[in-house]
Amino acid sequence: LSKSNTRHEMVEGFLDHASRGDLVRVSDMICYSSKLLNESGKQGWTALMLAARNGHFDLVKALLSKGCNKDLKNKSGQTAHDIAKFWGHKHIADLLVGDGKIRDILPSTGVTEHENYFSREYLSRMSDKRTDSGWLSAKQSSPETVFLLFHNLDPLVTSGPEHMNNSQAKLKLCRLKRDSVGVLLKKSDIVVVFLGVEKQEYGLIAWFALNVEENPSEILKIEDSHSFFLQGPMPTLLMLNEDEGGIIAQARSVLAWHSRYSFCPTCGGKTKVAEGGYKRTCLTEGCKSLLGIHSTCYPRVDPVVIMLVIHPDGNQCLLGRKKTFPPGMFSCLAGFIEPGETIENAVRREVMEESGVTVGPVRYVSCQPWPMPSSLMIGCISVAVSTDIKVDKDEIEEARWFTRQQVIDAIVKSSKAVLTMPPRQAIAHYLVKHWTCLNSNL
Numbered sequence: 001l002s003k004s005n006t007r008h009e010m011v012e013g014f015l016d017h018a019s020r021g022d023l024v025r026v027s028d029m030i031c032y033s034s035k036l037l038n039e040s041g042k043q044g045w046t047a048l049m050l051a052a053r054n055g056h057f058d059l060v061k062a063l064l065s066k067g068c069n070k071d072l073k074n075k076s077g078q079t080a081h082d083i084a085k086f087w088g089h090k091h092i093a094d095l096l097v098g099d100g101k102i103r104d105i106l107p108s109t110g111v112t113e114h115e116n117y118f119s120r121e122y123l124s125r126m127s128d129k130r131t132d133s134g135w136l137s138a139k140q141s142s143p144e145t146v147f148l149l150f151h152n153l154d155p156l157v158t159s160g161p162e163h164m165n166n167s168q169a170k171l172k173l174c175r176l177k178r179d180s181v182g183v184l185l186k187k188s189d190i191v192v193v194f195l196g197v198e199k200q201e202y203g204l205i206a207w208f209a210l211n212v213e214e215n216p217s218e219i220l221k222i223e224d225s226h227s228f229f230l231q232g233p234m235p236t237l238l239m240l241n242e243d244e245g246g247i248i249a250q251a252r253s254v255l256a257w258h259s260r261y262s263f264c265p266t267c268g269g270k271t272k273v274a275e276g277g278y279k280r281t282c283l284t285e286g287c288k289s290l291l292g293i294h295s296t297c298y299p300r301v302d303p304v305v306i307m308l309v310i311h312p313d314g315n316q317c318l319l320g321r322k323k324t325f326p327p328g329m330f331s332c333l334a335g336f337i338e339p340g341e342t343i344e345n346a347v348r349r350e351v352m353e354e355s356g357v358t359v360g361p362v363r364y365v366s367c368q369p370w371p372m373p374s375s376l377m378i379g380c381i382s383v384a385v386s387t388d389i390k391v392d393k394d395e396i397e398e399a400r401w402f403t404r405q406q407v408i409d410a411i412v413k414s415s416k417a418v419l420t421m422p423p424r425q426a427i428a429h430y431l432v433k434h435w436t437c438l439n440s441n442l
C-alpha cells in the first residue's frame with residue numbers, strides 16, 4: 001500500500017510540475033522514471049495535456065521529444081491538441097497536429113512583408129563579434145576580406161565591363177582587398193566599420209567600410225581604371241543592385257554618423273571608436289555619457305512617417321510636391337516623428353500641417369531604411385475624414401487629390417500621365433502601387 005501511495009504522490013508531483021511549466025523538474029523526473037510520460041491524474045489529464053492547457057510551449061516540445069503519446073484522451077474525450085486549440089494556444093496546437101512545424105501565429109492583416117530597396121540583408125551583421133577585437137583584427141588582415149571605400153560618404157564603384165555581364169545594375173561597389181587599402185587601415189584617424197559576413201559563403205568572408213575626407217586616389221593602389229566615387233547621394237545610390245543597396249544602407253548611415261558625431265554630444269570631449277565602429281565612447285573622465293546606457297554613444301536612426309492618404313470616396317489619394325522635386329513629380333507626404341509621438345499621431349499631425357487634411361484611421365504597411373543620412377521611412381496608408389486642402393507653403397509647394405487612374409497612368413509612365421512619381425526604389429512608389437492593387441481586388 002505504501003509503495004503505491006509513494007507512486008501516486010510521485011505522479012501527482014510530476015503533473016503539478018508539468019502544469020506549472022517547470023521544464024527542469026519535469027525533465028529530471030522523466031530521467032528517473034520514463035513511465036511518468038504517459039501517466040494521468042485527475043480526470044485523465046496527462047503532463048502533455050496540462051502543459052498544453054497552460055501554454056507551456058517549451059515543455060510541450062520537450063515532452064514530445066521524449067516520445068510521449070500525444071493521442072491519449074482525458075475523461076472528456078479531449079486530446080492535448082483539442083485542449084491547446086480550445087485555450088487559444090495556437091502555436092502549441094500546431095506543434096501537436098503532427099508535422100512539428102510552427103505555423104504563423106500572427107493574425108493576418110492582409111499586408112505581407114514587402115522588401116523595399118535599401119532593405120535587403122546581404123550580410124549577417126554578427127554583432128557579437130563587434131567586441132571581439134582579436135577576431136576583428138584577424139579579419140582585417142585576411143586576404144579574403146572585402147573593404148568598401150567611401151570618400152565624403154560617396155562609395156567607390158565601378159562601371160567596368162568585367163562587371164556588366166551578370167548584373168542588371170549599371171554600377172557595382174568596388175570590393176577592395178587588404179592590399180589596396182592597407183595604407184588607410186594604418187592611419188589612426190580613419191574609422192573602420194565592421195559590416196558583417198557574407199551569408200552565402202563558407203568560411204565567413206568579412207566586410208568592412210571606411211570613409212576618407214580627402215580624395216585617396218593618389219595614395220591607394222586601385223587597379224580598376226573604371227572605378228570612381230559615385231557622387232550623390234540621390235538618385236545615384238538607387239543605381240546599385242538590391243544586395244548592394246542593402247549594404248549601402250547600413251554602411252553609409254554608420255559612416256555618416258561618425259563623420260557628424262566626432263565629439264561627445266554630452267560634453268564636447270574627444271571620443272574613442274569601439275565595438276567595430278558601432279560605438280563612440282567619451283574619453284573625458286566623469287562624463288555623464290559614461291554612466292548607464294546613452295543613445296548618444298550609438299549610431300542614430302531617425303524615424304520618419306511617410307503616408308498615402310486615401311480620400312473618403314476611396315478612389316483618390318493625396319500627393320504633394322516639395323519645391324525641390326523635379327517638375328511634375330508628386331509624392332506621398334512625409335515627416336519626422338517627434339519625441340513622445342506615436343506613428344499614427346505623427347501621420348495625422350504631418351498631414352494636417354502640410355495639407356490641412358484631417359486623417360482618421362492609419363495602418364502600417366512597410367518600411368525602408370533611407371541612408372541620407374540615417375532615416376527609417378515608416379510607410380503607412382490612412383483614410384482622410386476631411387478633403388479641403390490648405391498647403392503649408394514652407395514645406396510643400398502643392399498638394400492635390402489624384403484619382404486612381406491618374407496614379408496608375410503615372411506608375412506605368414503612360415503618355416496620358418498628368419504627374420510623375422518617385423522611382424520604384426522609393427517607398428512612396430510602393431505605397432501608391434500597394435493602394436492601387438488593394439482597390440483592384442475589391
Ligand SMILES: NC(=O)C1=CN([C@@H]2O[C@H](COP(=O)(O)OP(=O)(O)OC[C@H]3O[C@@H](n4cnc5c(N)ncnc54)[C@H](O)[C@@H]3O)[C@@H](O)[C@H]2O)C=CC1
Pocket residue numbers: 302304306331332333334335336350372375395422426427428429
Ligand atoms: N521617399 C520619398 O518619396 C520621400 C522621402 N522623404 C524623406 O523623408 C524625410 C522627412 O521628410 P520631410 O518632409 O523633410 O520632414 P518634415 O515634414 O518633418 O519637415 C522637415 C523639417 O523638419 C525639421 N526636422 C525635425 N526633425 C528633424 C530631423 N530629425 N532631421 C532633420 N530635420 C528635422 C527640419 O526643420 C526639416 O526642415 C526626408 O529625409 C525626405 O528625404 C520625403 C518625402 C518623400
Ligand SMILES: [Mg+2]
Pocket residue numbers: 333334335336350354395
Ligand atoms: Mg514633410
Ligand SMILES: [Mg+2]
Pocket residue numbers: 334335336350353354395
Ligand atoms: Mg512636415
Ligand SMILES: [Mg+2]
Pocket residue numbers: 335336350
Ligand atoms: Mg516635421
Ligand SMILES: [Zn+2]
Pocket residue numbers: 264265266267268269282283284287288289
Ligand atoms: Zn563626454
